[in-house]
Amino acid sequence: MTPTESSPPSALSLDTSQSKIAIIDDDPSVRNSLAMLLETRNWIPSEFERATDFLAHADPSQFNCLLIDVRIPGTNGLELFDELIRRSKQQNSYLPPVIFLSGHGDIPLVVRVLKQGAVDFLEKPADHRSLLDAISRAFASDASARSVYQGQAGLLKEIAELTQRERMVLTEIVAGYLGKQIADHLSISPKTVEAHRLHICQKLNVRTSMELAAKLRDIPPSLWQ
Missing domain, CATH: 3.40.50.2300 (Response regulator)
Incomplete structure (x- = not known):
């Protein structure tokens, strides 16, 4: 740049x-x-x-x-x-x-x-x-x-297009929880968490959870929950 x-x-x-x-x-x-x-x-x-x-x-x-x-x-x-x-x-x-x-x-x-x-x-x-x-x-x-x-x-408009479950997983990811922890919190399987994570990353045009958290660091989860 x-x-x-x-x-x-x-x-x-x-x-x-x-x-x-x-x-x-x-x-x-x-x-x-x-x-x-x-x-x-x-x-x-x-x-x-x-x-x-x-x-x-x-x-x-x-x-x-x-x-x-x-x-x-x-x-x-x-x-x-x-x-x-x-x-x-x-x-x-x-x-x-x-x-x-x-x-x-x-x-x-x-x-x-x-x-x-x-x-x-x-x-x-x-x-x-x-x-x-x-x-x-x-x-x-x-x-x-x-x-x-x-x-x-x-970015909030893109998040609004996620499903409700994807927004719930997104909130957990941004909070720093790992896949198994997210699965326990939401009472779903780790494989389902991973599927949601992949869909979220694709929709928000990032590759990893770290990139996702960095992209959302200035936006409080209260704005999409």
């Missing part, structure tokens, strides 16, 4: 034209200003006044970056982020990078949102160059994370 193939996309090499950005901010002048700035880069902004508007009418996965104001009236930006994370985990859906904007930032707040997975936190009024650079970095993160997510989603 060449260095280009093995390296994640960088903010410098990535073609971000027509990338989509959601702006969630209650101040129309801020939204309009941000939208005009983003359009200078051929990015596509979508404006939302309230967190509830975004939750009700938008699909987060359709955006490459979310710009969220911390102090939105009603459901604030932090509560919105919490809800987006909850829905993403519950639905196993993709959540793009989040950048927070705030005129009242403090260190504990910054630490909290970054620990939760936000990619950046900028104080208002954000310098245009700093904001554009932060969004470019978010796009690079999005490209890498979205690729991983899509790969996992494709």
Whole structure:
């Protein structure tokens, strides 16, 4: 594999034209200003006044970056982020990078949102160059994370096509159990376990149980059980 193939996309090499950005901010002048700035880069902004508007009418996965104001009236930006994370985990859906904007930032707040997975936190009024650079970095993160997510989603689709018994055997294999142990756990013969293992490997395009476990190492069995 060449260095280009093995390296994640960088903010410098990535073609971000027509990338989509959601702006969630209650101040129309801020939204309009941000939208005009983003359009200078051929990015596509979508404006939302309230967190509830975004939750009700938008699909987060359709955006490459979310710009969220911390102090939105009603459901604030932090509560919105919490809800987006909850829905993403519950639905196993993709959540793009989040950048927070705030005129009242403090260190504990910054630490909290970054620990939760936000990619950046900028104080208002954000310098245009700093904001554009932060969004470019978010796009690079999005490209890498979205690729991983899509790969996992494709693999889960393949797993869903296994029989129920094959998924049970798969869970045992990934847990590290040997054929005889799996046979005892599932009350089937070792030969039946081996037949299921061969079918699973063929369907998931791997040769050995070790390759199978490696392929599934980042996907919790709870997603296919």
